Amino acid sequence: MAAPSAEPTDSAAVPRLILSASGQRGADRKRLADAAGLAQWALADDSIRIPAAQTLRLWDLTEAKCDTRYVGVRGADYYRPGMLGMFDRLVVSAPDVGSGLRVASSYARLATSAEFAFAERAGEAVLTVAQIPGDGNSRALAAEFILGVVLNLIRKAAGRPVTPARVEFASPAPHAHAEHAELYGTASIDFDQPADALVFRADDMRLPLPTADPVAAGRLRGRADTLVSARRATTWRDWLRHRINARLSEGTASLDAVARDLYLSPRTLQRRLGEQDTTWRAELDAVRRQRAVTLLGTSSPTRADLAEELGYSAARAARRTLRRWEVAAVKPTDPHRGAR
Structure with missing residues (x-):
């Protein structure tokens, strides 16, 4: 087979989720996939890694087809835990919210081409999207989607609302962001920031996750470490x-x-x-x-x-x-x- 490539990639589950969310809004999923160069057989196989450039292209096409700036937010709202496979299972098996966010940071590459960083400081805990391939509006949509997905996953695992103290985006502010406020559960949303991030209160990091499973977590991490180290672009x-x-x-x-x-x-x-x-x-x-x-x-x-x-x-x-x-x-x- 071809030699490994350093090209950033997403799990096929990510564009599949974007297409499903778009379909709920009346878009023709097959036409969108075809326009983005995404073969149906590739989308159906989670062992295949999709070049990040194609996922970003899909964001651009979806925004144009749905005629709205909010497709990233709506995609995150459509998401349900389990759609991202092993990544989701790893996060929900953590003992508390803070540990779940650390796991999300460590194993984000199982699902996405984005890189996360998690840190606690001065009464706050911050999950930052440290890197997303690409630029422009497709990057902004991807950031809104990724942070919304992680927040929804943590909330579901906690069995209660987990509300960020504030949300920060590197992109310019849209004309309105009521849908952002509804998804993230706060009106404290700032744009034109140095990075894309969810900022939580430090006390919330100790909230237990009823879904915690240390035995499953240990087993999953062994498999995940192997997958992350072997992850490569599908040439x-x-x-x-x-x-x-x-x-x-x-x-x-x-x-x-x-x-x-x-x-x-x-x-x-x-x-x-x-x-x-x-x-x-x-x-x-x-x-x-x-x-x-x-x-x-x-x-x-x-x-x-x-x-x-x-x-x-x-x-x-x-x-x-x-x-x-x-x-x-x-x-x-x-x-x-x-x-x-």
């Missing part, structure tokens, strides 16, 4: 091989079918393959080889099973492919292997 070639693999499972692995999945014409797909110094046959072969290795390493398949796994209608074709791989693996300078 174009990753997406390509993901779709080839899915099409092989369906028995429909053709260049035309995969091109449709990637919203490309067959000719454009071939050009993109050339730009990546590869070919359709090479990529198909690589996915087939991985499927063969996995199957042979976990079971003793019949020839028919192997042919089906590799997307062949006849066992003879699968055998020819295996022999070709075996020949390619034999080095000319290795007389022992060549004599077998």
